[in-house]
Amino acid sequence: MGERVYNFSAGPSMLPVEVMKRAAGGMLDYEGSGMSVMEMSHRSKPFEKIIQDAEANLRTLLGIPDGYDVLFVQGGATLVFAMIPLNLMTGSGKADFLITGQWAEKAYKEAAKFGDARAAASSKGQNFSFIPKVPADEFRADADYVHITWNNTIYGTKYPAVPDTKGLTLVTDMSSSILSEEVDVSKFGCIYAGAQKNIGPAGLSIIIIKKELVGRAKADIPTYLDLKVHADNGSLYNTPPAWCIYIAGEVFKYLLEGGGIGAIEQVNKRKAGKLYGYIDGSRLYMAPSAKEDRSLMNVVFVTGDEGLDKKFVAEAKGEGLVQLNGHRSIGGMRASIYNAMPEEGVDKLIDFMKRFEAANA
Numbered sequence: 001m002g003e004r005v006y007n008f009s010a011g012p013s014m015l016p017v018e019v020m021k022r023a024a025g026g027m028l029d030y031e032g033s034g035m036s037v038m039e040m041s042h043r044s045k046p047f048e049k050i051i052q053d054a055e056a057n058l059r060t061l062l063g064i065p066d067g068y069d070v071l072f073v074q075g076g077a078t079l080v081f082a083m084i085p086l087n088l089m090t091g092s093g094k095a096d097f098l099i100t101g102q103w104a105e106k107a108y109k110e111a112a113k114f115g116d117a118r119a120a121a122s123s124k125g126q127n128f129s130f131i132p133k134v135p136a137d138e139f140r141a142d143a144d145y146v147h148i149t150w151n152n153t154i155y156g157t158k159y160p161a162v163p164d165t166k167g168l169t170l171v172t173d174m175s176s177s178i179l180s181e182e183v184d185v186s187k188f189g190c191i192y193a194g195a196q197k198n199i200g201p202a203g204l205s206i207i208i209i210k211k212e213l214v215g216r217a218k219a220d221i222p223t224y225l226d227l228k229v230h231a232d233n234g235s236l237y238n239t240p241p242a243w244c245i246y247i248a249g250e251v252f253k254y255l256l257e258g259g260g261i262g263a264i265e266q267v268n269k270r271k272a273g274k275l276y277g278y279i280d281g282s283r284l285y286m287a288p289s290a291k292e293d294r295s296l297m298n299v300v301f302v303t304g305d306e307g308l309d310k311k312f313v314a315e316a317k318g319e320g321l322v323q324l325n326g327h328r329s330i331g332g333m334r335a336s337i338y339n340a341m342p343e344e345g346v347d348k349l350i351d352f353m354k355r356f357e358a359a360n361a
């Protein structure tokens with residue numbers, strides 16, 4: 001077997017080695033069942049325990065109050081972009097969006113197919129380098145909800161605090177930051193995330209939603225898109241992404257064993273702090289995101305010279321530091337340092353950056 005690399009991909013991204021070892025151990029015979037979780041009926045006793053434990057452990061990790069449902073669904077965050085308006089934009093039919101990146105824009109455009117979606121603010125004119133501060137009275141008082149993207153994977157920004165929406169339901173896409181820092185779930189009507197960054201393999205999305213918001217979908221939408229169908233059936237209306245749920249559950253256990261979200265948040269702050277600290281002090285690199293809105297998960301930086309950026313990415317790869325290229329739409333570099341990126345990987349990256357700077361600045 002070759003050596004494992006430090007994979008700075010924005011997603012799918014690194015998973016904890018311990019979790020993959022555990023999963024490998026049960027690959028042919030999961031806990032004496034004589035089969036893999038991949039081969040197991042989703043109605044079987046062992047799988048019932050897997051999904052129930054996964055939900056319970058996620059509730060513990062995030063402090064999810066009892067008045068919220070936790071749903072495991074397929075289709076990625078992209079399908080949730082449609083599920084949210086189809087389920088929630090059903091009162092006044094209006095929703096306000098904060099456009100802080102391409103994913104936020106996609107969520108907005110999807111909602112606009114189904115109702116009166118409005119962009120309340122956007123940082124597009126400044127290349128999404130910051131999070132617009134929007135006074136609460138900018139939102140339409142009769143909006144069914146306000147939608148934000150907590151962490152902007154492509155641009156390396158995140159909300160420094162929960163925005164005030166004057167009591168309007170707040171819905172957030174947390175695909176690239178869920179489980180990375182403490183959040184007060186009670187401030188949100190709905191939090192959703194695709195799994196393939198901090199949760200597990202691609203193919204699963206998690207929707208955490210206030211129970212009172214479930215059951216508002218119009219009758220004519222596809223069955224799978226009605227959140228009530230999933231809530232009423234414990235995410236087992238149809239065959240769920242069983243293997244993904246199993247791995248997610250193992251990731252949740254692993255995080256709990258490590259001290260929970262408070263503990264991983266400290267590590268994440270230290271990892272990101274080191275990297276931004278070095279970038280800010282260097283003569284070669286620059287991080288374009290506003291300092292107060294910097295992401296802990298996606299550290300975006302450039303040299304200012306496209307050719308040099310490409311050389312950086314290629315040489316880093318040669319040292320086992322892979323997937324450091326920025327998103328194809330903006331170029332430059334991006335180090336995605338999700339929960340499973342060991343601190344040692346960040347130290348190795350900084351060491352490489354120093355040597356590259358000495359040779360090229």
Ligand SMILES: Cc1ncc(COP(=O)(O)O)c(C=O)c1O
Nearest residue numbers: 076077078103153173175176194
């Ligand atoms: C913030 C955010 N939202 C949504 C998506 C789209 O997720 P999916 O590919 O699961 O549909 C991504 C993907 O990277 C993302 O980073």
